[in-house]
Amino acid sequence: xxxxxxxxxxQPVSQEALAAMGEGHIAYVKQxxxxxxxxxxxxxxxxxPGLKLFTLHAADGxxxxxxxxxxxxxxxxxSNELEAVSVH
Numbered sequence: 001x002x003x004x005x006x007x008x009x010x011q012p013v014s015q016e017a018l019a020a021m022g023e024g025h026i027a028y029v030k031q032x033x034x035x036x037x038x039x040x041x042x043x044x045x046x047x048x049p050g051l052k053l054f055t056l057h058a059a060d061g062x063x064x065x066x067x068x069x070x071x072x073x074x075x076x077x078x079s080n081e082l083e084a085v086s087v088h
Contacts, residue, residue: 026059027082029073041066056084 034051037044040063047053056064056073067073070086077084 025083026085027064027077027080028057028059028085028087029070029077030055030057030087031070037066 032040032053032055033049034047034053035049037047037053040055044066051068054067054070054073056067056076058064064080065073065076067076074084
């Protein structure tokens, strides 16, 4: 049976509740600049400034991977049985 979460528009949802929704099932793809990489992936080598890159994050915001194409991020999500969604 699928678990359904109902959100009422008059009741605020905590950040913890939002992060728990989709945990282990949903990941999101986000475009970033190479200047943002050290903050998300401290172990990554230094990159040239101005590059457009893509990150895959767990539902709770934990960075999973860094790549130079959206397609690679989505493929990685699928290979790990995660539903990939995009954020802007």
